[in-house]
Amino acid sequence: MFDRQVADSNGRVAVHHASGLARLQQGLMLGSLALAAGWSLWAWSWSGPAALLGVLVLLGGYAVVLALEFVVVGVVNRSDPTPRAHAGTLLCAWWQEVRVAPRVFSWRQPFRWRCLPDEDVPPAPGRTAVVFVHGFVCNRGFWLPWMHELRQRGVPYTSVNLEPVFGSIDTYGPLIDDAVRRAHALTGQPPMLVCHSMGGLAARAWLDAVPGADQRVSRIVTIGSPHHGTWLAQFSRVDNGRQMRIGGDWLRSLQAREAGTAPNHRYDRFVCWYSNADNIVFPAATATLPGADNRHVPGVSHVAMAFHPQVMRDTLALLPRA
Template sequence: MLARLQQFITLGLLATAVAWALWCVQRGYTTWAWAGAALLVFGYAIFLAIELVLVWFVHGNDPAPKASAAQLFKAWWAEVLAAPRVFCWQQPFRSRREPDHLPPSSGRRGVVLVHGFVCNRGFWNRWMPQLRVRGVPFIAVNLEPVFGTISDYVPIIEDAVKRLEHSTGQAPVLVGHSMGGLAIRAWYAASGAGRVHRVVTIGSPHRGTWLARFASTQNAREMALGTDWQRALEALEPAQHFERFICFYSHCDNVVFPASTATLPGADNRHLVGMAHVHMVDHPLVLQAVLGTVVPE
């Protein structure tokens, strides 16, 4: 469903930009043709810039270091390049390019890859070939319904975990980006006790995000700061629950901020300097950490 929606949006924007440019050129408005087409195609960069300005203003007394203007600019530019690759190519047109990898008798621990809000399994297209070439079994899920409650994703993760347990005979590693980290926590609280080796979250709003105050869908509203859904989840999690977690977060995360909301008490919280929300998954230390968790003991 999400792939078709993003195909429609991507192709619709390109078609609108071309139509606008042709209409203006035919009437001799060359400058307006280029300006309008550029705004339609690259307007997202303006929204990314606004988000990062908000990151700077909202920081307050957050314990994470405050990003400098230079760090925010570099993070913005990296996100400008990463966002269209993910949202206009990998997810809408290449989400099925990399199939799940369940090799027989591999002897390796498996990985469940859980994407975030308005994403699908194509988000992990750069990771999956690297896991496959290293012989690491993996399953990348699609979280649906796209705009339902995060709690609805528990059975999807449970099915993936069961498949990896059956294939490998070992408790898997679960990796979640953004909302995916919350979905993993919901699964872990409901049925994951003793069935997970490690959990790695990347820019996950564990304690909500300031930006979600503008949300309109149910799952996005559940990611606002200090929601009832978060408190209900926390009530199911014992004090030592997060000892198996590695939480990556960044002071330049343009979606999850203030930055320390992506950390958990008792977890191995690791700060990534100058990384925006989507681009964070491309940091070599993140994949390196995941690969370190699947090394046979």
């Protein structure tokens, strides 16, 4: 279940030597480009506009899917206590997601996920390291902007590739445990977990499953995590997708176990970022936890929230100064 450690061409022990998700997204991206090129060559001979339209649909059709998500967000969030996002706000959030999605899912994750590897991070005794836990259909490449920032600051970090991609959230615990262990070895201090989307649930499942795990981390920051599920999960047919259903058996079981172990202070060390324009985790308040430091960042979409300047700045401000 752990990433098998192998030596790379420079003799370093590579913690993350493979990513099934990267291979999948590489195939999808290259296949889409090939299909678009083939269509344009075939269609151009009889209609230039049709050729261009086909390319736009093949490469930009995701923008239509995103638009439908934001329409649903506007409807579903009407009953949520979080202040509603107006149509103009949702339109801006849609444009945020249209711009950020290709960078994450068509470039960083499929082709750049090996950059800034964990094994290159030098020890920093006495500091607090960061453990990055990504979300659904992602890998460690998601966090490259954060990793670049931490390298500039001299802050150590470790990361995970949560695989199998569509497996149970419960199976990710050993991967998080290993990343926490490696982070502690770099500094001698309990690290801070930074989790996006499903990664927040994976962190909670690890905290619940491993005795004493809550003493091994200093703080848990979640960004757009479906702590109480998400409306979209009702349509999922994969294991971890079904586990994120609102009121689902897996979430109710996790909440019951958490309540039994620490009924009053379970979420004291959680910081939960959430948004009224999150197009994946909604209704908006499902990304909050009782007793946690819940921080609303209005008008920001799901993936873009992880790279929002306020979210990054204020999250890194939680790290103790060296």
